[in-house]
Structure formats: structure tokens, C-alpha cells
Amino acid sequence: MDICDLGDIRLHWRQDGDPAGAPVVFANSLGTDLRLWDKVIPLLPQGYRYIRYDMRGHGLSDCPPGPYAMGALVRDAERLLDALSVKACVFVGLSIGGMIAQGLAVKRLDLVRAMVISNTAAKIGTAEMWQARISAARAGGLEALAEPVMERWFSRRFRQEAELAGWRNMLTRTPLEGYVGCCAAIAGTDFYTPTSGLTLPTLAIAGSEDGSTPADLVRETADLIRGAEFHLIRGAGHLPCVEAPDAFAARVTQFLERVGHMQGGGCGHDHHPHHGHHH
Numbered sequence: 001m002d003i004c005d006l007g008d009i010r011l012h013w014r015q016d017g018d019p020a021g022a023p024v025v026f027a028n029s030l031g032t033d034l035r036l037w038d039k040v041i042p043l044l045p046q047g048y049r050y051i052r053y054d055m056r057g058h059g060l061s062d063c064p065p066g067p068y069a070m071g072a073l074v075r076d077a078e079r080l081l082d083a084l085s086v087k088a089c090v091f092v093g094l095s096i097g098g099m100i101a102q103g104l105a106v107k108r109l110d111l112v113r114a115m116v117i118s119n120t121a122a123k124i125g126t127a128e129m130w131q132a133r134i135s136a137a138r139a140g141g142l143e144a145l146a147e148p149v150m151e152r153w154f155s156r157r158f159r160q161e162a163e164l165a166g167w168r169n170m171l172t173r174t175p176l177e178g179y180v181g182c183c184a185a186i187a188g189t190d191f192y193t194p195t196s197g198l199t200l201p202t203l204a205i206a207g208s209e210d211g212s213t214p215a216d217l218v219r220e221t222a223d224l225i226r227g228a229e230f231h232l233i234r235g236a237g238h239l240p241c242v243e244a245p246d247a248f249a250a251r252v253t254q255f256l257e258r259v260g261h262m263q264g265g266g267c268g269h270d271h272h273p274h275h276g277h278h279h
């Protein structure tokens, strides 16, 4: 198991693929961990260095007392990448992970050559909505939130699948402090202005059945970024990497093979992806 000690916090991370390849970094969503990417990473092309980590308060990473600021979540990603000597990565973030992507690109464009922002926005919900979520979680635990969250995460079709139980367990076993800490970070985030200043290759992905970040909201954020393209995955909810991994991986592969050839600022890799080669 890989743990990166950043001094004030230890983050759990994992690496797949080619350690010498161009880096692709994945950030998870609220109430999930790095297993969010289990189905997608094996479908992506060889020749890349795939790094994923558990956001603070989630998975096997430390869970410091909350509330967390978005700046702390962005700084965690920044310090992890610096510690792993990652430069000019493609940063893939889902939901709050996609907010981290935007914040990191604004702060350290040298670290982010391109981004995939999935089921996310510059601003998600309202502060009042997140305060209500925090109060409900504190009153009844994550179990009390599980049914409405499953309805936002997954399409009606997927909610019949046996594996729903595993994702539900992943949510309800998230540390309460970690969950509400990250809710507070989302409540305090409005990246509309900073994200509007971004110019970098960006793929925005949405799900037609997403009850948390509806497709129109994702498209609105994509429209803020010069160089962004938008892709809708039909039939998928908030976690298309879980519900529609083939469609998700196909689109990300296309994007990687395009931006993988581009000169990234300060990236020392002379990288040639293996076209059409899946493992």
C-alpha cells in the first residue's frame, strides 16, 4: 500500500500503468474513494502513468478535523503531485474532484497540462443546501442520506444491480468528519471567476441521469473554459465511470491520445502512446 506523508496529512494513493509514462491523475468524489476508477483504468491505453488518491477524509487517507477549505483540498493535490515528481499531468476529477482540478489548474498550471472534469461545476448547489446536508448527516449519520444519494448517483436501471450495495457501503462507511468536512469545502466554493480565466485542453463529461450535477450545469462550466469540449453520456448518473465505464474510457482515451502528443509545459516526457492498444 502506498501512503504519501505530506507532514500534516498522509494520503493514500496508487499507481498503475507505465511509471515512466506521461502522468494522468484521478481525484474522487464526495463519499467515494480511489476504487471509483477501478473499472476505467484497465480500459485506458498503455504507456501512461496512472496515479489516483483518496481525498482527505475519504478512503485510507487521514481524516483531520473539519471543516475543510477547498484551498486545503487543492493544496493536498498540489503537494502530492510535487512529492511524486509529477509535472504537467492530465488531471481527471469527478464532482468535488473536478473542483479540485479547476482549483489546481488555476493555481499551478505547470502541474496540469489538460483536465477531464466529470460531473462537476464551478459551483455545485448552494451553501444552504450543503448546510442542510451537513445537519442531516450529523443528525442521522450517512445511513440517513444513503437513499437520496443513491438516486442522485445512479440511474434507475443501475440501482437494480447487485453492485449497488457495494457503492452504498462505500458511502455509508466514509468517516462522518471527512464527509461533512468536504461538504463544507463545496459549500464555500464558487470558481466561476477563476475558472473563466482558464485556457487549457479540457474534456467535460456529464451524465443524462445525473441528479447532483445535471448535464446543463456541467455544460455551463465547460463553456467558461477556453479549449473545453463537452460530452454527454446517455443513461448514466453522477458516476459514469462506474455506470458506463466503456463509454467513459473511450472518450478519455480519445482525449489522452490527442493531448498526450502535445508539448506540456515543463513535462520531461517524450511520450508516444500505444494507439488502440488496451490491456
Ligand SMILES: O=C(O)CC1=CCC(=O)O1
Residues within 6 Å of the ligand: 028, 029, 030, 031, 094, 095, 096, 097, 124, 149, 152, 186, 212, 238
Ligand atoms: O452527493 C452528491 O450529491 C454528489 C456529489 C456532490 C459533490 C460530490 O463530490 O458528489
